[in-house]
Amino acid sequence: MSTSIRVLVNGAKGKMGREAVRAVRSEADLALVGETDLGDRLAETIAGTGAQVVVDFTHPCAAAQNTETILRCGAHPVVGTTGFTPADIQRLESLAAELRRGGVIAPNFAVGAVLLMRFAAEAARFLPDVEIIELHHDQKADAPSGTAVKTAEMIAERRAPAGAAAAEKESVPGVRGGRWRGIPIHSVRLPGLVAHQEVLLGGLGQTLTLRHDSLSRASFMPGVILAVRKAPRLDRLYYGLETILEL
């Protein structure tokens, strides 16, 4: 009989942390062994509980230090906190390699969003004419969304050269959207929306549309659980949920 994976949630009182506690509790093969927060003694709790995996949803200013603590204390980090600099990532990758103990840092744990980005980039190799529509609630102040920008970048890196469209004339300025890495992005803001993204790819006589709808924080949990299950076997640090999907 296989034993459960022992999981500690750090940042357990935050919005995401509470979701993570709920998610870990609802999985039969995971055992929640502790909950800590900013200010609690993380190292001691890892040691005291024998946690194998630590899920961290705390604050950007603490993220890098926490990850280091988790690795040094013998546990595998699964970190959804943002705020890592490239230098942070590099330093933590070296540490993990040295300790031969790995984990996952991911800015977006929504499996569907990560799959959409990957599929969009993949599809653009064969259908290079692409536009992005991202739709969010009307209280979101900035446009475009970070996910749309990241999606455009992932597409731009892989897509084939696009065909020549008609020379464009905008009789109402802005209707053709904004361009990022050459890809038009359209941002819709309406009450009643939550967080949605659509990538449209067109080819001769056909279109391929990829859409992700995210309704709640709960959408991040399947990705977190997936990472928790894989973490104990990892011997290096992975950045981005997409990098462990295939492991």
Place this chain on the structure above:
Amino acid sequence: MSTSIRVLVNGAKGKMGREAVRAVRSEADLALVGETDLGDRLAETIAGTGAQVVVDFTHPCAAAQNTETILRCGAHPVVGTTGFTPADIQRLESLAAELRRGGVIAPNFAVGAVLLMRFAAEAARFLPDVEIIELHHDQKADAPSGTAVKTAEMIAERRAPAGAAAAEKESVPGVRGGRWRGIPIHSVRLPGLVAHQEVLLGGLGQTLTLRHDSLSRASFMPGVILAVRKAPRLDRLYYGLETILEL
């Protein structure tokens, strides 16, 4: 037993005219009694065939004159040709009223497109937060589409005041679309698309989406046939397919 309506198609060799000929032929209650084109003698043919309804898909420069001819020769016009000035319309309305013989002039005979515009305007009375996405093939040179502009105008005339959205910050200029009468319009251009329009209306916890997809010229024919069937009973001139839907 009811007899068939006698129909003449003017502009029968053009793209739309050929579709109209096909459409009239396929309806059991309509009889195609003639086909004419620019240069043919329209008045004589109406008289000779005893046409009750003349469908006109010719050229903007001839549209007003043709409509006058049709009315004076005793038939009811169903005109899809564009290019009428407001003065043309007014003059033809007077003529039709005087003769007590009516018909239909419509810039768009696609029933679905006309319904969408009407529904969008109606819905905006209750859900005033609205955005329009129109999607066309990549050889369309101008943006936004005329239908999108007309839709925005119809919405703007009827909608209730919208709620205050968050102050907007565009980090990539253009992503929030172009505004016409205060309504954001987004134009997508991709190969594989034909002619599509989506109106999104948002309210607390809900969205209502209206979408029309037009795949071919054939999409105009149900509207033309509808108008042909109603034309013999009309005693004044109607402008816009939407004005006769309820008759």
Place this chain on the structure above:
Amino acid sequence: MSTSIRVLVNGAKGKMGREAVRAVRSEADLALVGETDLGDRLAETIAGTGAQVVVDFTHPCAAAQNTETILRCGAHPVVGTTGFTPADIQRLESLAAELRRGGVIAPNFAVGAVLLMRFAAEAARFLPDVEIIELHHDQKADAPSGTAVKTAEMIAERRAPAGAAAAEKESVPGVRGGRWRGIPIHSVRLPGLVAHQEVLLGGLGQTLTLRHDSLSRASFMPGVILAVRKAPRLDRLYYGLETILEL
């Protein structure tokens, strides 16, 4: 200067009632003058607070009696509770007519859902080929949804005779959906969905798609607020949100 409408919420501790309290409070032209629940003395509270409108989200078994109380105590009812029999409705209509004091009883206060049903029925007069897809979370035990059935009925009452489709052969039984009043209904059940409905209407070369997405109980509130604003002017009882949209 116009004064606020005085509103009492009955059933204020229930899920819908709490939403109603929040919604009334957030509108500048409405004044929340009281909150009652099953067991509280409704008649006395109406009298004591001088409520002009009473919003009722209580229990099916109390709905008819509450509505009568509200009418007799001099207030206008806006009732979202379900469970009225046709006889209840008839009796309350008579009472309202006699008292010359009206209100609204509506089984569905989501403006978007009600508009979708009306538009679908209207569009089917011109595009009689229709199918319904309703999509709900996977914990919904029954299929199809009540809204889909009601939509099919509203469409069936108004639509023109549909064209002859190809004789159908189902190689996997059930793929063509279930039929209600001759209209195919398809029910999708997946985690991550909330409550969505799509009506697809097809015609020659075109399709018209109407979609409503409902994400939360909050989606009922704009309809409730609309009814509250209109209620003080009503001198008879209206059944169905759609019946007051045009007033």
Place this chain on the structure above:
Amino acid sequence: MSTSIRVLVNGAKGKMGREAVRAVRSEADLALVGETDLGDRLAETIAGTGAQVVVDFTHPCAAAQNTETILRCGAHPVVGTTGFTPADIQRLESLAAELRRGGVIAPNFAVGAVLLMRFAAEAARFLPDVEIIELHHDQKADAPSGTAVKTAEMIAERRAPAGAAAAEKESVPGVRGGRWRGIPIHSVRLPGLVAHQEVLLGGLGQTLTLRHDSLSRASFMPGVILAVRKAPRLDRLYYGLETILEL
């Protein structure tokens, strides 16, 4: 400077063949060196024109023999004709291996459709709750579509075990669709539709939707051209467009 690839189209007078002729002609790096049809002498024409690649869209009864002829005459086959038995495929694979000359046989050359199937199967590993909606014009006599069945099979082979949905009760039989390999399939048939497929995957708080719209035979051509460009380098036979996308 690279020289053009010499291409012969067999079945050039058929609907697909005519499209292939047009497509090959419009690519600068491909040279159309011949057009043949059933009854023409294929072997001689390959020899006479020095064709490097032969595109075959002929008849199921001739497909296997043609492919053998193409391989033996020293050209690389790109075959869109259907009707191959598993034994045919096996025999042709052996022949190609022996001759060290490869090519592509594909039942579906629409890049978007093939990508959709692959993405759906891939996504179902992480989001195992899946339903398929396929939508076609109302003259299609059979349901579900072959593509929907193939998609369900590809998903079924790779997906993780799905969660337990609520026990289902169908009050209108058929609304929950038909099941193939455990996956619900819904078939919509309406005039105005062409050929469309949607795969919906649901997870906690999110949905991922993949949709392919095919409007014309032209949609197969980018896949054919892709195969033509890769064929000269192939030293074995590939079955399915998806197998060469990554080469």
